[in-house]
Structures are given as structure tokens and as C-alpha cells.
Amino acid sequence: MLKTLTSFFVLFACLLAFAAQAQTGLGNYQSGFRKQGNAVFFSAAGGDMQLEFCSPAMFRVRSSWDRKFPENEPYIVINYNWPEVAVQTQELNDHFLLKTDQLHIKVFKTPVRLEVYTTDGKLLNADATGGANLTKSGEAVAVTKQLQPDEHFFGFGERMDFLDQRNKKLRLDVGRGKGLPHHVGAYNILKANYCPVPFFMSTRGYGIFFHTAYPTQWDMGNSNVDSYSFIAEGGDLDYYFMYGPGFPALLNSYTSLTGKTPLLADFAHGLHVGTYSGGTWGYEHLTSDSYVVELGRKFRTYGIPADILHLDSTWRIFGKQGGKGATSFEWRPTFKNPKGMFDSLYAMDYKMVGLHLRPRFDNGEKLNLLAQAQEQGYVYQEKDGPGEFVNYFDEKAVDWWWQHGVKRIADLGARFLKTDEGSAFGALANESEKVGPTGEDIKWKHNVFPLVYTKASFEKFQEHNNMRGMAHTREGYAGIQRYPFIWAGDWPSEWQYFAPVIKAGLNVGMSGVSYWSHNMGGFEHVADPELYIRWVQFGMLSPVAHMLGMEHPNYKEPWNYGEDALRNFKNYDLLRYRLFPYIYSQAYVAHTTGTPLMRALVLEHQDDPNTYDITDQYFFGSNLLVNPVTTKGAKTRTVYLPEGTWFDYWTGKQYDGKQFVHVLTPLDSIPMFAKGGAILPMQPEMIYFGQKPVNTITLDIFPHGTSTFDLYEDDGRSLQYKKGEFAVTQITSELTSQHLNLRILKPKGNFKPASHNYLAKIHWAGEKAPVGITENGKKVAAAANAAALDKKDGWYYDVQQKVLWIKTKRTNKEDITLTVKL
Numbered sequence: 089m090l091k092t093l094t095s096f097f098v099l100f101a102c103l104l105a106f107a108a109q110a111q112t113g114l115g116n117y118q119s120g121f122r123k124q125g126n127a128v129f130f131s132a133a134g135g136d137m138q139l140e141f142c143s144p145a146m147f148r149v150r151s152s153w154d155r156k157f158p159e160n161e162p163y164i165v166i167n168y169n170w171p172e173v174a175v176q177t178q179e180l181n182d183h184f185l186l187k188t189d190q191l192h193i194k195v196f197k198t199p200v201r202l203e204v205y206t207t208d209g210k211l212l213n214a215d216a217t218g219g220a221n222l223t224k225s226g227e228a229v230a231v232t233k234q235l236q237p238d239e240h241f242f243g244f245g246e247r248m249d250f251l252d253q254r255n256k257k258l259r260l261d262v263g264r265g266k267g268l269p270h271h272v273g274a275y276n277i278l279k280a281n282y283c284p285v286p287f288f289m290s291t292r293g294y295g296i297f298f299h300t301a302y303p304t305q306w307d308m309g310n311s312n313v314d315s316y317s318f319i320a321e322g323g324d325l326d327y328y329f330m331y332g333p334g335f336p337a338l339l340n341s342y343t344s345l346t347g348k349t350p351l352l353a354d355f356a357h358g359l360h361v362g363t364y365s366g367g368t369w370g371y372e373h374l375t376s377d378s379y380v381v382e383l384g385r386k387f388r389t390y391g392i393p394a395d396i397l398h399l400d401s402t403w404r405i406f407g408k409q410g411g412k413g414a415t416s417f418e419w420r421p422t423f424k425n426p427k428g429m430f431d432s433l434y435a436m437d438y439k440m441v442g443l444h445l446r447p448r449f450d451n452g453e454k455l456n457l458l459a460q461a462q463e464q465g466y467v468y469q470e471k472d473g474p475g476e477f478v479n480y481f482d483e484k485a486v487d488w489w490w491q492h493g494v495k496r497i498a499d500l501g502a503r504f505l506k507t508d509e510g511s512a513f514g515a516l517a518n519e520s521e522k523v524g525p526t527g528e529d530i531k532w533k534h535n536v537f538p539l540v541y542t543k544a545s546f547e548k549f550q551e552h553n554n555m556r557g558m559a560h561t562r563e564g565y566a567g568i569q570r571y572p573f574i575w576a577g578d579w580p581s582e583w584q585y586f587a588p589v590i591k592a593g594l595n596v597g598m599s600g601v602s603y604w605s606h607n608m609g610g611f612e613h614v615a616d617p618e619l620y621i622r623w624v625q626f627g628m629l630s631p632v633a634h635m636l637g638m639e640h641p642n643y644k645e646p647w648n649y650g651e652d653a654l655r656n657f658k659n660y661d662l663l664r665y666r667l668f669p670y671i672y673s674q675a676y677v678a679h680t681t682g683t684p685l686m687r688a689l690v691l692e693h694q695d696d697p698n699t700y701d702i703t704d705q706y707f708f709g710s711n712l713l714v715n716p717v718t719t720k721g722a723k724t725r726t727v728y729l730p731e732g733t734w735f736d737y738w739t740g741k742q743y744d745g746k747q748f749v750h751v752l753t754p755l756d757s758i759p760m761f762a763k764g765g766a767i768l769p770m771q772p773e774m775i776y777f778g779q780k781p782v783n784t785i786t787l788d789i790f791p792h793g794t795s796t797f798d799l800y801e802d803d804g805r806s807l808q809y810k811k812g813e814f815a816v817t818q819i820t821s822e823l824t825s826q827h828l829n830l831r832i833l834k835p836k837g838n839f840k841p842a843s844h845n846y847l848a849k850i851h852w853a854g855e856k857a858p859v860g861i862t863e864n865g866k867k868v869a870a871a872a873n874a875a876a877l878d879k880k881d882g883w884y885y886d887v888q889q890k891v892l893w894i895k896t897k898r899t900n901k902e903d904i905t906l907t908v909k910l
Contacts, residue, residue, distance in 0.1 A: 111223040111230070114151060117197035121184060126173050128186060131155075132200045137222070139195070141173040144188035146330040146341050148299070149202070151222045151229075158324055163536045164567045165299060166347050191331055204294070204329060211236075212294045212331065216315050222325060229325040231298075232317040235309045239292045240700050241316075242335070242690060244306070245285035246564075246576065246596035246604075248277035248588035251688060252700045253288070257310045260284035261303035262511045262535050262563050264577065275580060277588040282511070282577050283564035284535070285599035286318070287342055291694045293333030297342055299326040301532035301565070322531055335598070335691045336683045343600050343682030347570040351679050352603060352632075353556045354804030355439040355777040357671050358395040359661055360560075360605070361387065362506075362636025364402050364643065365423075369412065371640050375402045376422045377429035383645070384433045392646070392658050393665045393775045397433060398442040398506050398560065400636065407450025409458065410476055410522075413509065415445050416452030417493045430501025437776045442504035442560065443497055447513065447541050448476035448524075449489075457493055464488065468513075468525045477513055477524050480540040481533070490548045503553050505545040510538030510563030538563040539571070546571040555805050564601070573603035573632050581610025581637065583619055587718040590626065591703045597631075597684035598691055602675070604684075605632035609644040612637070617649045618720060618755065621656045625758035626716040628660035629708050631685040656756055662773050669769035669785060673800040674709035676814075685709060693730045696746070702728055711766035711797070712737070715751075715759040725753050733764030735790040740851040740890055762788075762851075765795025767819050777804075784895075786847045789830070791823040801841045808839075815839040817900065828858075828908040834900055845899045847877060848906060850892040858885055858892055860909045868894065868906075 115133030122129050126141040135153035142148065150157055160168050176187040184195040191212075192205040200222070201215035215221030216232040223230045241253045250256060265279030286298035288308075298304060300320040308316045318327075330341040343349075363383055367374030380399060387394045403423065407416040419426055433441050449458040449467060461467045462474035466485035469475060479485040494505070514530035514537070516523050525533075542561045550557030559571045568574060576592045579585040589606050596604050608627025609620045615637075624646070627633055637644030646657035664671070674685050683691075687707040689699040705715045705728065713734065715727045732745040737760040743749060751759045762768070768788035774780060785799075802814040815837035822829040830848060835841050852858070861868040861883045871882035874893045881897040898904050 111220065111225045112153060113219040113221070113223050114153075114200045115219070116199050117195075121177075121179060123175065123177050126170060126175070128175070128177060128184075130184075130195060130200060137200055139186065139193070141175055141188065142170045142328070142345070143341070144173055144190040145332075145337075146328060147191075147193070148326070148328050151325040153224050161301070163539050164301060164565070165345050166567070166570070167345055204331075206293075206331070206333075212292055213290075213329065224325070227322045228319055229323065230317055230319040231325065231327065232315055235312075235314055235316045236292060239290045241288045241290055241308050242595075242688070243285065243288035243295070243599045244595065245281075245287075245599045246283035246574065246592045246601070248280050248592045248595075251591060251594060251690070251703045253306075253308050255309045255313075256306075258306040258308070259303065260286055260306065262538060262565060263515060264511055275585070277585070280577060280592075282562055283538075283568060283574055283596055283599075283601065285566045285596075285601075287566060287599055289332070289335050289338045289598065289694075291690075291700075293331060295330045295332065295338040295342060297328040297330070297345065297566070299328060301535045303531065303535070322528075335694050336681065339598070339600060339682035339684075343569065346567040346600060348679055348682060349569040349572050349602050351556065351675055351802075351809060352558055352572060353439070354668070354672060355395040356556075356558055356632070357668060357675065358633070358665060358777055359393055360396040360398065360632065360634040361394050362398050362400055362607075362634065364400050364638055364640075367402060368400075368638040368640050369402070372402045372420065373422065375420055377425055380429055381432045384436050384438055386645075386647075388436055388775065390647070390654070390658065391775050393661045395437075395439045395776050396442070397438055397440075398444065398504070398636075400444040400506070400638070401446075401508075403443055405452050407452050407458070410446075410448050410450040413446055413512070413522075414448040414450035414458070414476055415493070416450045416455060417457060417496055418452035418455050426497075427500045434501065437779070439777065440503040440558065441501060442506055443502050444506045444508060445494075445545075446509045447478055447480070447507070447537075449478060449493070450476065460492065461485075461488065470525050475525060476522075478541075480537065480544050486544045486548075489544065494545070494548065495552075498549065498552050503555075504549050504558045504560065506560040507542050507545050508562055510541050510561060513537040513541075535565045538565055539567055542568065542571040556807060566600070569601045569603070572601075573605060574601055575632075575634060576604070576606040578607065578611040578638075581613040581615035581619060581623075581639070583616070583718070583720050585610065586619065586623055586626075586716075587704055590706070590716060590718070593630065593686050594688040594703060594706055597686045598688055600682055602678035602682075602684035602686075603631050604686065605630060605634035607636045607644070608634065609637060609649075612639055614639050614642040615644070615649065616720070617653050620644075620646075620649045620653050621755060622717050622758075624653070624657050625660055626714075628664045629712075629714050629758070629760075633661070633664055652755065659756070660758075665774050665777075666770045666772070666786075667768065668771050668777075669799060669801075670709060670711075673769065673798060676800040677710070689728065689730055696730060698728055698746075699730065711763045711768060713761040713763070715761075717753045717758065722753050724750055725759065726750055727759055727761070729761065733792050734761045735764065735766070735792075735851060735853065736760075737762050740790075740853060742853045762790040764790060764792030765821060766790045767795060767797035767821055769797065769799050769819070781842065783844050784847050785844055786849055787819065787830075787832075789821055789848060789850045791821050791828055791850060791853070794820070794822045796820045799835075801835065802839050812837070813839045815841050817841075826910060828910075830894075830906040830908075832896075832900075832904040832906075834903050841900060843899050843901060845881070846896045846904065848892070848894040848896075850894070850908070852885070852890045852892050854910070856910045857887070858883075858908045858910065861894055862907045862909075863894075863897055864903075864905055868897075871895075
């Protein structure tokens with residue numbers, strides 16, 4: 089705690105020093121204006137500046153006070169080579185004008201500063217005047233910009249404090265927070281900084297990515313209502329400016345710099361189960377391989393879908409030097425037959441079993457990997473000699489770590505790692521008094537470390553498994569979306585942490601990360617059964633569904649929390665597996681565009697101020713609005729429906745948008761709304777992926793106007809989708825006063841999906857009942873009831889439920905048009 093307070097006061101002193109020291113701006117323009125390729129150069133009295141265009145809507149700003157620009161770093165930004173951008177340049181009396189087909193940029197001469205406009209003359213963003221816009225003070229560099237009265241800011245990574253960061257101060261530096269008791273320190277939602285991302289989006293239609301790995305400070309109008317600023321504690325001044333104007337377009341631009349998220353394997357969109365193998369810390373003697381096998385069998389016995397298991401830290405003995413915080417790669421003696429454990433789980437159709445790991449080597453009883461790594465120079469140097477952290481910045485060290493450590497468990501059957509404690513490099517670790525490496529380069533390597541650490545396990549296992557990679561990590565920084573996925577950290581099973589965890593998912597989604605999870609039900613402490621039920625409802629409708637808890641003996645398996653909890657868990661888990669075609673199609677959208685699976689309402693409604701502070705609702709993909717219940721004992725809750733038409737997912741009741749509504753919240757139901765026109769492709773119930781062939785895809789449809797959905801399919805496992813081996817089926821719903829047309833085109837693309845037909849489940853909100861159905865112009869026979877459609881094509885209208893069922897005769901081998909006459 090003392091070290092934490094000391095670090096805080098040092099940081100505070102640095103900020104005061106920055107304010108007190110003479111700040112050096114670039115000064116007035118002197119000479120050197122020229123265009124070379126996509127770059128435009130300027131020399132000022134105090135240094136040089138260059139603008140590099142990445143696209144007509146995005147450019148990079150670099151300023152150097154020693155007139156030298158360092159080489160491009162390889163860790164955060166992965167794309168520096170851009171096609172030629174058509175830029176018109178013109179020198180005028182007091183400024184230079186740079187024009188693309190989307191932006192007009194004025195570079196003023198006295199002093200050098202920027203103003204950015206749309207092509208029709210709307211001011212997007214302007215540097216502060218008076219020479220204080222681009223400054224250097226000691227090693228710190230800063231940017232100050234004018235704050236417009238109507239703009240609000242979103243992004244900044246995985247934060248649990250606020251959604252709209254206007255008028256706030258932030259510090260971005262990877263860390264979990266320190267100190268006990270639990271209501272402060274490690275469980276302080278204001279300090280949690282597991283995955284900071286120095287990127288934000290403004291409601292004025294632009295975004296800024298501060299391209300630095302150094303700790304940064306952001307004052308978004310807190311100190312001055314007319315300006316905002318961002319400061320890096322070292323390095324050069326380097327940022328990207330991008331224009332949307334929509335937030336989805338900004339995320340597309342940002343992830344084109346730092347990388348798109350790859351697709352996880354199909355089964356990884358199912359349930360992930362974490363376990364302490366029978367005994368958490370203090371109960372390690374109770375762990376065993378037989379416990380893990382029985383746990384896997386119990387999920388199958390209950391018929392609860394699950395596809396992935398991971399063993400947390402007590403699978404291994406704690407080493408001689410690093411204690412709980414280091415990795416010996418040596419199994420506990422209670423694991424009599426680890427290979428048999430893996431084999432048994434895979435025989436039960438679990439697809440991946442992984443192990444928890446920390447980034448420090450240690451010596452065990454039989455293995456002395458730390459001593460070997462120190463001798464060969466594969467651990468990072470610390471103040472007094474070789475340390476314990478694997479040097480993941482060194483490819484040779486990564487290869488040695490794999491060959492002598494990780495491959496031991498991979499050869500037995502482990503297929504991924506849960507890479508914990510990425511924040512401990514150059515900072516106080518969670519279960520240790522050691523701070524690891526220190527020095528000037530650690531200031532920036534500390535934030536990059538989670539990237540290289542997670543990348544190592546992701547890439548090594550991807551190659552070893554000959555399957556799409558997966559890395560389960562807690563810490564990240566800009567670019568972590570390339571090695572999915574992140575979980576939100578170990579938040580206690582208490583009501584006060586439930587809503588902030590939702591906020592973390594919204595913020596990280598607006599920062600380029602789509603695959604994100606949390607410990608549903610919470611991590612530490614025995615959960616209130618009601619909290620457990622509500623958290624599980626949210627968890628099953630999260631980008632990644634993940635369960636882990638450490639409170640002995642009541643871990644987070646559903647049978648530990650009563651019959652209601654068990655029933656709730658199974659029902660929502662089954663729903664998630666049924667929603668797989670929808671979830672997987674939306675994951676592909678995230679892969680190609682950067683738009684996340686879990687979307688804050690403001691992401692799609694940035695012009696609606698009502699959405700700016702909504703932190704307990706989200707879009708799950710493009711068609712579902714999910715509204716978790718975060719208040720104990722709540723019988724109702726208020727929901728905001730954005731502009732448009734909405735349908736209660738459970739009842740089909742229709743609502744107009746852009747209004748707040750009050751809804752009932754029975755314990756077994758999470759309020760959920762379908763967008764007008766929603767098309768939700770679903771598969772049959774399964775207790776693991778591949779349990780049965782998908783002979784029929786159900787299309788859950790809420791007709792309204794004209795809407796489309798692209799059903800994405802590929803082989804689910806390989807990397808061939810990156811080479812174009814996928815198929816897209818376009819589905820269109822068109823409702824008029826005379827008819828409903830549902831068109832399902834045959835798949836287009838290089839991948840050939842398995843043959844299946846379709847079952848349309850149409851929520852009929854209109855007053856007129858359907859009077860006749862045709863498929864490709866031919867009359868469809870009516871069925872006696874909905875159950876009859878399990879065996880043959882036909883249609884049935886459920887008058888009580890107001891649901892129209894239509895089973896197609898044709899399969900996805902041809903185009904299908906269903907017409908419902910009114």
C-alpha cells in the first residue's frame with residue numbers, strides 16, 4: 089500500500105512539474121513545406137511537424153523538437169503502409185490548406201497549429217491558440233485542443249467509472265489498483281485500468297488515437313471548460329486524427345491501424361467454464377484431475393451446454409522464489425494423470441481445455457526452468473541481475489518458453505492459456521512484493537507487455553493446434569483485440585460491482601475490442617442467488633460467456649445456487665447456443681469492421697443525448713437490445729428505446745422508439761427487445777457444438793418495413809476464412825399493407841455450407857391474420873399445429889401467441905421467396 093501511495097504522489101508531482109516547467113511549443117513556421125508521397129512536412133522555429141495521410145478521412149500528426157522522428161514501433165500499430173491518398177496542397181498568407189475528398193485541414197503558421205473541417209466547411213476540431221497546442225516539457229509531450237460546447241467523448245479502453253468522459257480526468261496505464269480492504273484499492277472501480285486504450289471518439293464525428301505506449305493523462309474539459317488535453321510521460325508526440333462521422337466508421341479506421349479482431353473458433357462462442365479443480369488458494373490439497381473430469385461430466389449430465397474448460401492457478405505447484413505469482417510448469421501431486429484428464433474431457437466432446445499461467449518462471453521440485461532461463465538470458469533483467477519475467481520482447485526467449493515450459497502441457501492436451509497478471513511487468517505484482525524490471529524503457533514497455541505476452545500464447549497454440557488461436561487474458565492495451573479475448577477482472581460477487589462490469593464491456597467495445605467477457609456471478613465471495621441469476625442472464629448475452637469463481641466451496645457452478653439458479657442458467661445457456669448463427673454472423677461483422685458484438689447505445693445513436701449516460705443497456709449485435717437487471721429485488725426497471733420501432737422479445741409487444749418505458753422484470757427474465765425488422769437466425773438446441781447436424785435454421789423475425797440480415801458461414805475452425813473461404817446468405821424481410829415477403833438467397837462465396845432448410849418464426853404484430861402462404865409462387869399447405877412442421881414443410885398460425893410458422897420445402901441450395909398474403 090505504501091508503494092502504491094508513493095507511486096501516486098510521484099505521478100502527481102510529475103503532473104505539477106509539467107504544469108510548472110516552461111512548456112516549449114513548436115513556434116512559428118519557418119520553411120520546409122513540401123509533400124512527399126502521403127506525407128506533408130513543415131519546419132517551425134522549435135521543431136518539425138509532419139502530417140501523414142492514411143486515407144481521405146484519416147491522417148497522422150507527428151511533432152519532433154529535435155527534428156528527428158523515430159522508427160515506427162511494431163507492437164501497437166500494425167499498418168503503416170497506405171495506398172496513395174489524393175491530397176491537394178496550397179500555401180496561403182497565414183496558413184496552408186490541405187484538401188482530401190473528405191477533409192479540409194488548415195495548418196496555421198503563427199504559431200503552427202491545426203484546424204480540421206469537413207468539405208462543406210463544418211469545424212470538426214481545432215488546436216488551442218496561443219502556442220499551447222503542441223508542447224514539450226522535460227520528457228513529457230502534450231496536445232491541447234479547443235473543446236466545443238456540444239461534444240462528448242467515448243472510448244479510452246475498459247473503464248468501470250463513466251461512459252461519457254466529458255469534464256473528466258483520466259490516467260491510462262495498465263494496472264489493477266492496489267490495497268485492501270475490498271472497498272478500495274483492487275476493488276476500486278475508479279482505479280481499475282486493466283485495458284486502457286488511448287483512443288476516443290467525439291460526438292462531433294471525429295476520433296483521436298494517441299500513438300504512445302507511455303502512461304498518459306487526459307483532461308477532457310475538467311480544468312478548463314473551453315479546452316481538453318492529453319499528455320504522455322515520454323516519447324515523441326504522435327497521434328492519429330480520423331473522421332467518421334459515425335462511431336462505427338471511426339472504429340473501422342482505428343482497427344485498421346491497430347488490427348481487426350480475428351474470428352474465434354465456432355465452439356468458442358459457447359460456454360467457457362473455469363475451475364480451481366476442487367480447491368482454491370488455501371485448499372490446494374483438495375485439487376485433483378478426477379475433480380475436473382467429474383465437473384465436465386456433471387455439465388453433460390445436467391444437459392447444460394459447455395465447450396471449453398480451463399484450470400485456474402492451483403493445477404501447478406507454487407515455486408520456490410515467486411510464490412503464487414510465478415509458474416513452475418510442474419503439476420501438483422494430486423494430479424495423478426493429467427493426460428488422462430485431458431483425454432477424458434475431449435472424449436466428452438469438450439473442444440478446448442486450457443491452463444492458467446503467469447508471466448514469471450519459477451523453480452519447482454523437479455523442474456528448474458527459472459534457473460535455466462536466467463542462465464541463458466531468456467528472462468528480463470532486473471535491478472540486481474536476472475529476473476523472473478520471461479522476455480516476451482525477444483523471439484528467442486518466447487521460443488525457449490514454449491519449448492521448455494508451455495509445450496510440456498500442450499503435449500499432454502492443453503490447447504490454450506489463461507495469461508494472467510500482464511500488468512505486473514514493471515509494477516507491483518498481485519501475489520508478490522516484487523516490482524520486476526525497472527528503468528526508462530520500462531515506462532513504455534509496461535503497457536506493451538500484455539500485448540507481447542498474450543501474442544506469444546495465441547500464436548504458439550494456434551500453430552500447435554492447427555486451429556484458430558485463442559488467448560484468455562485480463563490485461564491489454566491498444567491492439568489487444570488481435571489476440572482475443574479479454575475478461576474484465578476478478579470482481580467480487582456483490583451487487584455494487586455488477587453494473588460497473590457492464591460499463592467495462594461498453595467502454596472496451598467502443599475502444600476496438602469485441603471479444604470480451606467477465607466472471608458471470610462474480611469472482612470472490614459466495615453470491616446472493618438473485619445476483620447470480622441476474623449476472624448469468626447478462627453473461628449468456630455477452631460477447632464471450634465465461635464462468636469462474638474462487639470462493640470455497642461454493643464455486644460458481646449453477647447447482648450450487650439453488651433450483652431457480654440452475655434452471656435459469658440452463659435456459660439462458662441453451663438460448664445462447666440456439667443464437668449461435670446470429671452471434672457468429674455478428675462476430676464476422678466485428679472482424680471486418682471493428683464494430684463490437686456488445687454495443688453501447690451511443691455507438692449507433694451518437695446524436696441522441698439520451699444515450700450518453702446509459703450504462704446498463706446495450707445492443708447485442710445489430711438486432712437485440714439487452715437490459716440487465718442490476719438492482720436487488722427489482723420487479724420493474726426503466727428502459728430507453730432509441731429511435732425506431734421495437735418489439736418485446738418475449739411477448740412481441742410493439743413500442744415506438746425514442747422514449748423511456750417501464751417494464752416488468754420477473755426473476756427468470758431479462759428485459760430484451762428486438763429491433764423492428766429484426767432477423768435472428770437460430771440453430772437447434774445442443775449441449776455442445778456439433779452434437780447434431782443443423783438440418784433446419786430457424787429465422788426468428790419481427791417484421792417491420794424492409795430489413796436485411798447477412799448469415800455468415802465458414803468451416804468454424806481453420807484460418808481459411810481469411811483467404812475468402814466463407815459464404816454469406818442474404819435474408820430480406822419486406823412488410824407492406826398487402827403482404828410480407830421473405831427472401832432467402834442461396835449462399836454466395838467460396839465455402840459450401842451443409843444443406844439445410846428454414847423455419848420462419850414470424851412475430852405477427854398486425855391486426856390482419858395471414859390468409860395464405862406461397863413459396864416461390866406455389867401454395868404452401870397449412871399444418872394442424874406447429875409441432876407438425878418438425879416433420880414436413882407447411883405453415884401454421886398460432887392465434888394465441890400471434891406467431892406465424894413457415895417451414896420451407898426448399899433448402900439453401902436455391903433462392904427462396906416466401907410470400908404471406910394479408
